[in-house]
């Protein structure tokens with residue numbers, strides 16, 4: 447994480463040296479795809495990035511297709527969208543299978559002694575263990591699906607969290623100053639480490655407030671497995687239910703009159719814990735498996751950014767959040783950057 451952030455900061459610094467002052471920060475946060483790609487595929491991360499770009503195109507197409515008329519079985523209809531979706535899906539799977547097969551072959555022909563300690567290596571080890579000690583439950587198709595899910599679930603969400611948080615800190619200079627003072631005090635000029643992260647309390651509050659105002663996953667789809675009552679409502683088995691995270695996070699009834707304002711202090715109370723009102727990572731047994739990873743990543747990147755640059759929101763920024771499965775800034779987030787130690 448630190449290495450990838452250093453690279454990103456260096457490219458910002460180089461651009462500043464060449465005279466650029468304004469940046470669409472979302473573009474830089476998205477470039478940090480390297481982090482999830484290296485976590486999953488270690489040295490094959492360049493190929494992983496290629497997969498990510500295809501998955502992004504796939505997401506866009508699925509969102510566009512979902513706006514069109516749906517009728518039973520329409521997803522099997524050979525429309526323009528469905529054909530493009532199918533061909534992208536096949537290309538993603540081909541690339542993933544290439545990475546997986548290559549890793550497997552290296553061990554089988556003795557070129558390497560282990561599958562490695564990235565996510566793919568762990569999954570392949572697990573597949574091997576299960577094969578040796580009992581009923582076989584993981585196969586290459588499942589491993590490929592897991593890799594896809596982690597990529598899809600773990601990159602854009604974090605990039606959006608970072609982009610919105612930078613927008614909020616750029617628009618609220620007093621909070622930016624407070625967080626910078628905290629980072630300087632805790633890290634004392636060093637790169638943030640695992641020991642530093644729990645001490646960055648203000649940064650944690652700011653990130654939580656950003657997740658409340660702009661939860662990357664705006665709805666959670668669920669299906670009732672059995673008939674049940676919800677207040678006065680009868681919910682029949684099989685009904686599809688969408689939990690409106692964005693609406694819950696902005697409810698005045700739950701958060702008070704300032705529900706739409708940026709106020710990280712609401713997360714200051716030690717007794718605050720994520721629950722029914724605050725569900726950016728969902729809740730219950732199917733909540734986000736990567737939430738600790740995401741929070742760690744966000745803290746490291748923001749701490750490093752804030753100690754290198756002072757940022758203000760640009761006059762060209764147009765506030766236009768749009769929902770395309772996730773919540774994105776339609777025209778990007780333009781900020782003005784000033785290096786702190788030129």
Ligand code: HEM
Pocket residue numbers: 595596599600601603604607661662663666667725726727728731732733734735736737739740
């Ligand atoms: C700010 C960043 C993130 C947010 C807001 C977020 C949010 C969520 C939410 C709301 C869900 C539940 C979806 C549902 O139940 O319908 C979920 C699931 C999941 N997330 Fe995240 N996530 C983030 C980062 C990550 C990262 C970094 C990873 C991987 C390293 C990850 C991996 C996953 C996986 C694998 C699932 C599926 C878990 C399951 O179905 O059991 N997420 N995430």
